[in-house]
Amino acid sequence: MSGALAADLLAWFAQTGRDLPWRRSGRPRDPYPAWVAEAMLQQTRVETVLPYYARWLRAFPDAGTLAAAPLDAVLAQWQGLGYYRRARNLHAGAQAVAAAGWPHTLAGWRALPGVGPYMAAALASLCDGLDAAAVDGNALRVLARLSGEEGAIDLPAVRVRLTGLANALLPPGRAGEWNEAVMDLGAAVCLPRRPRCGDCPVRRHCAAAASGRAADLPARRPRRPQPVEDVAMAVALAPDGRICLQRRPDDALLGGLWVFPDPARLGLPPAAGWPLLAFTHVFTHRRWRIDGRLHRMDGPLPEAGDLRWLHPGAVDALALAAPTRRLLDAAQRTLQIG
Numbered sequence: 001m002s003g004a005l006a007a008d009l010l011a012w013f014a015q016t017g018r019d020l021p022w023r024r025s026g027r028p029r030d031p032y033p034a035w036v037a038e039a040m041l042q043q044t045r046v047e048t049v050l051p052y053y054a055r056w057l058r059a060f061p062d063a064g065t066l067a068a069a070p071l072d073a074v075l076a077q078w079q080g081l082g083y084y085r086r087a088r089n090l091h092a093g094a095q096a097v098a099a100a101g102w103p104h105t106l107a108g109w110r111a112l113p114g115v116g117p118y119m120a121a122a123l124a125s126l127c128d129g130l131d132a133a134a135v136d137g138n139a140l141r142v143l144a145r146l147s148g149e150e151g152a153i154d155l156p157a158v159r160v161r162l163t164g165l166a167n168a169l170l171p172p173g174r175a176g177e178w179n180e181a182v183m184d185l186g187a188a189v190c191l192p193r194r195p196r197c198g199d200c201p202v203r204r205h206c207a208a209a210a211s212g213r214a215a216d217l218p219a220r221r222p223r224r225p226q227p228v229e230d231v232a233m234a235v236a237l238a239p240d241g242r243i244c245l246q247r248r249p250d251d252a253l254l255g256g257l258w259v260f261p262d263p264a265r266l267g268l269p270p271a272a273g274w275p276l277l278a279f280t281h282v283f284t285h286r287r288w289r290i291d292g293r294l295h296r297m298d299g300p301l302p303e304a305g306d307l308r309w310l311h312p313g314a315v316d317a318l319a320l321a322a323p324t325r326r327l328l329d330a331a332q333r334t335l336q337i338g
């Protein structure tokens, strides 16, 4: 079955594979665009990534340029994509590549910061032609349906089983195409909620379609609720119209990005100020319930290394965290500043 399945999938991919900018370098793929694209595509949809990818390649056309750029410029370029750790990892990875060259083994790819098993397999198959199956959430869903796997795909034992299946199905010597084909099948046909089995090139091999269980698979464990933290942010306005931003420590959540500081950081009482905007910001593993308040400052302005007072029109040069942008927009609408 595996040979026939691979033949059907690859024939479909040859006809309908998506024309994406990072796929234009021929095979094997050029490592720099492939690596940047894989980093951007973690947790982010292709349609969202496309304009960021184009801008990034214009700003940092190769690993050497990226390695030499200041981190603040790298984070500013990433602004809006979220999960900034990916940008920091690309920056550090580019410095490793500039020093030692591109990896050519799975272990070599894994040694780059932020490159886990999925990315390493994707990049080693695409850029080095290694026979490695890239198994992310998309691929797990497709594989669980093809094999009729009933176990929850967030269980490690089930993932190991499906990764073994993926490697067994892989057509030797064509892993790069196979991985891209599985990606496209999951994105266009084997959709999470409504799989389009009627249009599927591998339907005749699919256990879930045969049993009418396609929409019920994959199984998952019930989700645990995310912890919620209350976070106060002060939009502090100086008499000359400047506002205060604080750079988060590199190793913290939103590390290296600029946020409105906690009122206590500016010597302000927590419940003081005018309520500007209250909202929830959702991270992968937690939520911040943010209370943003406006404070008109009088007297001497607190100054410290991680604080910066600047006019609202000048903040775009900094890498702003998403909640900062939201509060800034609310302040500009309310105060007509900018």
Ligand code: SF4
Binding pocket: 142, 145, 146, 189, 190, 191, 195, 196, 197, 198, 200, 201, 202, 203, 206, 207, 208, 209, 214
């Ligand atoms: S037949 Fe349906 S469930 Fe099976 S792989 Fe194709 S789209 Fe997915």
